[in-house]
Amino acid sequence: MEYHDSEQAQELAAEAREFMNERVIPTEREYLGDGPVPEGVIAELRDEARERGIYCPQIGAEHGGGGYDFDDVLPLFEEAGRSLLGATAMRVDAPDEGNMHTIELVGTEWQKEEYLEPLVAGDISSGFSMTEPRSGAGSDPKMMQTRAEKDRAEQSSAGSARPEATQNGDEWVIDGHKWWTTQGDEADFLIVMARTDPDAHPYNGTSLFLVDADNPGVEIVEPTPHLGPSVVHSSHAEIRYDNVRIPEENLLGELNEGFTHAQERLSPARLTHCMRYTGMATRALNVAKAYMHDREAFDSKLSEKQSQRFDIAGMETRLHAVRTMVRHAARQIASEREARIPVSMSKVFAANTTQEAIDLAIQCTGGSGISRHLPLADFHESVRAFRIVDGADEVHKRVIARHAFEDAENPDELENLPTF
Numbered sequence: 001m002e003y004h005d006s007e008q009a010q011e012l013a014a015e016a017r018e019f020m021n022e023r024v025i026p027t028e029r030e031y032l033g034d035g036p037v038p039e040g041v042i043a044e045l046r047d048e049a050r051e052r053g054i055y056c057p058q059i060g061a062e063h064g065g066g067g068y069d070f071d072d073v074l075p076l077f078e079e080a081g082r083s084l085l086g087a088t089a090m091r092v093d094a095p096d097e098g099n100m101h102t103i104e105l106v107g108t109e110w111q112k113e114e115y116l117e118p119l120v121a122g123d124i125s126s127g128f129s130m131t132e133p134r135s136g137a138g139s140d141p142k143m144m145q146t147r148a149e150k151d152r153a154e155q156s157s158a159g160s161a162r163p164e165a166t167q168n169g170d171e172w173v174i175d176g177h178k179w180w181t182t183q184g185d186e187a188d189f190l191i192v193m194a195r196t197d198p199d200a201h202p203y204n205g206t207s208l209f210l211v212d213a214d215n216p217g218v219e220i221v222e223p224t225p226h227l228g229p230s231v232v233h234s235s236h237a238e239i240r241y242d243n244v245r246i247p248e249e250n251l252l253g254e255l256n257e258g259f260t261h262a263q264e265r266l267s268p269a270r271l272t273h274c275m276r277y278t279g280m281a282t283r284a285l286n287v288a289k290a291y292m293h294d295r296e297a298f299d300s301k302l303s304e305k306q307s308q309r310f311d312i313a314g315m316e317t318r319l320h321a322v323r324t325m326v327r328h329a330a331r332q333i334a335s336e337r338e339a340r341i342p343v344s345m346s347k348v349f350a351a352n353t354t355q356e357a358i359d360l361a362i363q364c365t366g367g368s369g370i371s372r373h374l375p376l377a378d379f380h381e382s383v384r385a386f387r388i389v390d391g392a393d394e395v396h397k398r399v400i401a402r403h404a405f406e407d408a409e410n411p412d413e414l415e416n417l418p419t420f
């Protein structure tokens with residue numbers, strides 16, 4: 001299928017496809033049902049991705065990435081998504097990928113050196129700490145309870161490598177309780193979202209902070225047990241921030257602009273999620289078609305049964321629509337930096353389509369789909385969260401509906417309708 005991606009995008013995707021076919025998918029097959037894949041193996045894959053010029057392509061070359069435009073890297077994300085190992089191998093994996101993007105976009109030079117560059121290199125990892133337990137921020141982030149307040153006490157940063165001008169500056173003190181912070185229990189630093197102006201509407205009174213995980217007062221309560229795949233390691237932590245003191249220079253972006261920055265992080269991150277999961281769904285259908293072509297029942301191949309062929313045809317059509325929608329939204333982001341409605345539409349449609357595609361692939365492969373001999377069981381456990389993370393379906397539909405009803409008042413359309 002032709003998507004009119006740029007030449008650059010097609011070249012990157014072709015290299016990524018070759019890497020996936022030759023190295024990543026064979027490694028995945030070795031560890032299916034026997035994961036997670038060891039760190040050493042991931043490091044080898046990353047070295048190879050570097051040699052092929054497809055390592056962290058989305059970040060500027062001056063920070064260790066490939067320096068490619070957003071819409072040029074998205075088809076590579078689709079390729080990466082064909083295995084749960086792909087994104088990790090090419091360093092386009094969540095949540096680090098979204099965190100890198102945020103620091104690159106709004107971070108200071110010092111923050112880029114201290115946090116972004118080691119993150120790109122794969123020497124450290126990060127978490128994004130926004131969601132809170134039930135009485136706080138979840139689908140409705142306005143309910144955020146975590147606070148950051150200025151404390152004007154002298155800080156004890158003697159001997160620190162921080163910029164001199166700020167060594168004796170004010171400190172922020174963060175108090176709060178978060179959970180579902182992906183890889184929060186192993187991250188070296190966390191981007192924490194906290195209210196900084198309790199009197200303002202939360203959209204105008206919330207900020208982002210870079211918090212080192214070994215900062216006193218950061219307590220990893222526990223990794224939340226969860227549904228999830230076996231071939232790659234994944235964890236989501238409950239974290240308490242108790243009187244966590246951090247210097248002024250760790251404020252990320254503008255004070256009180258945390259929601260704007262989170263939105264700038266989330267819009268592209270939602271699209272890269274869509275791309276990875278589209279790749280996963282594409283591979284799931286490829287596995288199903290290969291099985292159906294190979295397997296006979298009731299005197300013919302499964303791939304010759306019309307009802308199954310129609311199911312696959314319907315799903316291929318929907319996946320084509322997902323790829324098209326995501327590219328449209330990505331191009332809008334690339335030109336206008338913002339594409340709220342196209343992103344919400346893509347996210348809901350992609351999440352539901354990919355979930356149903358993987359479910360269909362499992363149905364088509366019978367018991368084998370449930371086994372861990374094929375990647376489908378892992379895909380099934382991975383894809384379910386996609387309808388919830390980065391905004392549940394209903395939250396995005398709310399945004400789409402608000403836009404859809406903006407011009408609803410239109411008496412002319414009802415002119416011929418009798419009124420009684």
Ligand SMILES: Cc1cc2nc3c(=O)[nH]c(=O)nc-3n(C[C@H](O)[C@H](O)[C@H](O)COP(=O)(O)OP(=O)(O)OC[C@H]3O[C@@H](n4cnc5c(N)ncnc54)[C@H](O)[C@@H]3O)c2cc1C
Pocket residue numbers: 095127128129130131137138139140179180181182236385388389390391392393394395398
């Ligand atoms: C695998 C995974 C990874 C995650 N990673 C991170 C992370 O790294 N950092 C982070 O901060 N958070 C993370 N989250 C949290 C995620 O962002 C939240 O789970 C999500 O925003 C929903 O919030 P909640 O769980 O509090 O659900 P709730 O807010 O309690 O909502 C529950 C359900 O209510 C429904 N609902 C909500 N609003 C409406 C409405 N207006 N109308 C109708 N129905 C509605 C939706 O179906 C929703 O799923 C992660 C979650 C998962 C599962």
